Amino acid sequence: MHRRRIVLNLLLTLFILVLITGCSGGGDESPKNNKPIIDNVEVSKTDLYFGESINLSASARDVDQEMLTYSWVVNQGEGSITTDIENNSEGKKAIYTAPKVEGTFNIILTVSDSKNTVRKSITINVSKPNTAITSLDMKKLIFENESVDIIANIHPYFKDKIQSYNWTSKEGNINFDANKGQYSAPNQATTDTITLTVTFKEGSVEEIESIENKSQSRDFEVKIEPIVEMFIDNRNLIAGNSTDISLSGITDTVTSVEWSANKGDIIGDRGIATYTSPSVPYLVEINAKINYYNGEFSRTLTDTITVSQEVSLSGKLSFTPPNWLREDACDTGEPSEVNSNNSDTSTQSLNLNKSLTETNKYKENQIFIIFEDYASNSEIIALLNEYNLNILKRSDNLITSVSNVDINEEIVAEQISNENIVANANPISFAKALSEPIYPITNDNYDDYDVDGVLWHHRALGMNYVWEYLEDTLDSLETIKVAVLDTGIDLEHPLLKDRTLVSEGRNWVLESDGSVDRSKFDDDHGHGSAVAGFIGAIADSEDGTGVRGIAPNVELVPLKIINYGGYAGSDDIYLAMNYAKSIGVRVANLSLGDNDFVETASNFFKDLALNHNIISVGAGGNEGFLDDGREKVIYPAGYDYVLGVGNIGLDGERYYTSNYGENLDFVAGGTFVASTWNTDNCYEGRNPDYWLSKYTKDTGTSFSSPIIAGVVSLLLGQHPEYTFDEVYETLKKYSIDLGDEGKDIYYGWGLPNVYRMLTETTIDKATVFLGKKVIDEDTEEITYQRLSQEYPLSEFINGENGEFEFAEIVGGVYKLYAWIDVNEDGIISNGDYLGASEKFATGEVNLDLSVYEED
The missing domain is CATH 2.60.40.10 (Immunoglobulins)
Structure with missing residues (x-):
């Protein structure tokens, strides 16, 4: 029984295991797959x-x-x-x-x-496709005798099956190539039929029952419209007048006409319109948009009417002063502002304006004597011994004498003047160099006077145009010998040494022991090197300063008469100028002077000018700020036969220190102007680290004067035969009047324009005309189309003064132009003078002419 129970339990256990195993394995089913x-x-x-x-x-x-x-x-x-x-x-x-x-x-x-x-x-x-020819591309509206392109569109199925094409027209003509051609309409309005016949290749379209006899045709109807023309009764209208306009060839197919004009008024309906012109000359465009078949097609006709006006013009032409100003340029300043570009001017500048009240009026115990030409040497020595005088300096019959004892210079000079062999005798006064404080050029201050790469005093004279357009003229100038009566010239300066005539340089400055070394004329100061640089320095090509002399045709002769302290004796001026006469100097610059008029000196400079053709140029002085109520051009600049020069600033106004008076002849830039400097000069307080030790920035009539001396050298290089009077009149003729009309006490005759002077450009050479500027769209070339006669100013009664008056009938947009053909090439080109008015100028019009430079 027990064994039976064990067997049953085993069977039960086995059944449960099988059951469990079956449950776990029976659910092994794949996940559901979705359809795309x-x-x-x-x-x-x-x-x-x-x-x-x-x-x-x-x-x-x-x-x-x-x-x-x-x-x-x-x-x-x-x-x-x-x-x-x-x-x-x-x-x-x-x-x-x-x-x-x-x-x-x-x-x-x-x-x-x-x-x-x-x-x-x-x-x-x-x-099945039934038609090989699907459509015809051509203009929808064709006019009599018009030729248009036509293209037949072929069904893709038939393109490679067509053997040939044949075009015909009942009224017009067709020239064709395959499915393309050109249709020429007949010369009358009609309805034409264009027929295209295509012939197919053998056996290529048998499946298409609608195609018989291996070909297919298609007709296209084309309407030919009459040519429409615009008729304008009067194409040349006087401003404010009207004219009738009509269209021919308007038929019932025209449903409307839209009239328009780009200037003036137009009123019209279909084929008739009335146009009224504007009150100013204009080239008017008339448009008539013709709409056909209720606006389905349209065509626009365009024609022009010239609206003219009888223009009466009068006015005056003048030359525009050179544009040398800059918005950020320093102005003429006041005394407190002069040193604004140097924070430590007390140690970085040298003031050469020491007042004469700080020293004796005359050189002690010295007399300057001019002996008559007939005086013999023995007579001269005897007279000097009689007055207990010794010879200190001598040039021919000009003698600086000195006494071994104290004398009253004025009394002794007066006594000697009464001697038969003496032409004149005077005490020796002091002349001073005429510059403001001098500043070496630095990185920080140089750009104060550089205008577009050209120094402002150059631009003021028009030298930028001279260098740009008159290179051949400069190359042809004769060499002019220029005496620089100053502190000497730096003989090693790279911009001066090749223009300095060392062999003829001389020195009159006494050594401390009273001796004179005639060969010691190197500049130990800097003032003379700056003056020489303004006249004839070679252009700086290394440092980018723009420093350059006015005249490239000069030989600079250093005549050293100013000592390191900035003073020269009046006797040395005579002696140096007498020497200059002997070596053939044509121009002499004297950037020095004093306040005393000496008749002997005045006559001396007159003789140099009239009998020896020496043009003397002098600085007018730097005491113009003294409000003492007197005119005071100093001497020798104030003498009649010396060109007295004043100083203007970057604003074109007289610099406040520049002396003025009736004897001021011309002005030039002298305010913060750049030039050469003595490369070896390291006077006390000068910063040795300045990057441009061989250049300087200067202010004073000392530097206006050599600029004019350079201008005179250019003029004599072009006309070496000119006398003093001819030089004076030429400078006067080509000067820009900066003050009251004519000569005035502040600017003299004004600022010479060198470009006009060398090209002999005067206002009476101008021609005035009405015209317009034309720019070629392809080449961008600029031309000027004349719309009136050309009227040379020389034909007007007051043409020399720039005055003109004329009347002209002119049409279209116009301006009044005034032109001087400087280079005589017959066209308006770079380097010419040109002025232009606003559009539609009429009445009184004054024009300024400036040098033309095409952008």
């Missing part, structure tokens, strides 16, 4: 002709993210499908080509994943 979803199927068209091809494309997705495959088939096997593998390797795209069988066919797309497949069908209708 076709989102879209696209075809380019569903109605096809035989053999026509279309593009097929599809997009589908699989929720289970399985890869999908695409296949395309067509039922009944009609047509062919090519999978577009190049553009889609999965088969999403395909190309279907229709069969040459009419019918309706289904294209079936099948999309499959690993277990499921979905399908979608597209119905395609295939039919």
Whole structure:
């Protein structure tokens, strides 16, 4: 019984295990797989002709993210499908080509994943094409005698089946090449028929029952409209007048005409209009927009009317002063502002304006004597011994004498003057160098006076135009010898040494022991080197300072008469100028002076000018700020036969320190002007680290004077035969009047313009005319079209003064132009003078002429 129970328990246990095992294994079933979803199927068209091809494309997705495959088939096997593998390797795209069988066919797309497949069908209708010529492309509106292009559009099915094309026209003519041609309309309004016949290749279109005899034709009807022309009664209207306008060839097919004008008023209806011109000259454009067939087609006709006006003009021409100013340039300043560019002027400048009240009026115990030409040497020595005088300096009959005992210089000079062999005797006064404090050029202050790469005092004279356009003129100038009576010249300066005539330099400055070394004329100060640089320094090509002398045709002769303290004796001026006369000097610069008029000196400079052709140029002085109520051009600048020069600033105004008076002749830039400097000068307080130790920035009439001396050298280089009077009148003629009209006490005759002087350009050489500026659209070349006669100013009664008056009938937009053909090439070109008014100038018009430079 027990064994039986054990057996039953074992069987029960086995049954339970089997049961458990069966329950756990019976649920091993795979997850559900979703079918792909076709989102879209696209075809380019569903109605096809035989053999026509279309593009097929599809997009589908699989929720289970399985890869999908695409296949395309067509039922009944009609047509062919090519999978577009190049553009889609999965088969999403395909190309279907229709069969040459009419019918309706289904294209079936099948999309499959690993277990499921979905399908979608597209119905395609295939039919026979009946017409090879589908349409004709040509203008819809054609006019008599007009030629237009025509193109026949051929059904794709027939393109490769056509053997030939033949075009015909009932009224017009056709020149053709295959399905393209050109139709020439007849010379009358009509309705024409254009016929195109195509002939097919043998056996190529047998399946098309509608095509017989291997060819097919198609007619196209074309309406030929009359030519419409615009007729303007008066194409040249006086401003404010009217004219009638009409259109010919208007037919019933024209439904409306829209009239318009770009200037003035126009009123019209269909074929007739009235135009009223504006009150100013203009080239008017008239437009008539012709609308055909209720606006389905339109054509616009355009014509022009010239509106003229009788223009009466009068006015005056003048030259525009050079544009040397800068918005950020320093102005003339006041005494407290002069040193604004140097924070430590007390140690970095040298003041050469020591007042004469700080020293004796005359050199002690010295008399300057001019002996008569007939006085013999023995007579001269005897007279000097009689007055207990010794010779200190001598040049021919000019003698500086000195006494071994104290004398009253004025009394002794007066006594000697009464001697028969003495022309004149005077005490020796002091002349001082005439500059403001001098500043070495630094990186920080140089740009104060550099205007577009040209120093402002050069631009003020028009030297930028001289260098740009008169290179040949400069090369042809004769060499002029220029004496620089100053502190000497730096003989090693790179911009001065090749223009300095060392062999003829001389020195009159006494050594401490009273001796004179005539060969010691090197500059130990700097003032003379600066003066020489303004006259004739070679252009700086290394440091970019723009420093350059006015005259390239000079030989600079250093005549050293100013000592290191900035003073010279009046006797040395005589002695140096007498020496200059002996070596053939033509120009002498004297940037020094004092306040005393000496008749002997005045006569001396007159003799130099009239009998020896020496043009002396002198600085007018730097005490113009003293409000003592007197005019005070100092001497020798104030003498009649010395050109007295004043100083103007960057604003074109007299610099406040510049002396003025009746004897001031001309002005030039002298405010913060750049020049050469003594390269070895390291006077006390000068900063040795200045990067441009061989250049300086200066202010004073000392530097205006050599600028004019340079101008005179250019003039004499062009006209070496000129006398003092001719030089003076030429400078006067070509100067820009900066003050009251004519000569005045502050500017003299004004600022010479070197460009006009060397080109001999005067206002009476101008021609005035009415015209307009024309720019070529392709080449951008600028020309000036004349719209009136040309009127030379020389033909007007007051042409020399720039005055003109004329009347002219002119049409279109115009300006008044004034032109001087400087280079005489017959066209307005760079380097000429040109002035232009505003548009439609009339009445009184004053024009300024400036140098023309095409942008």
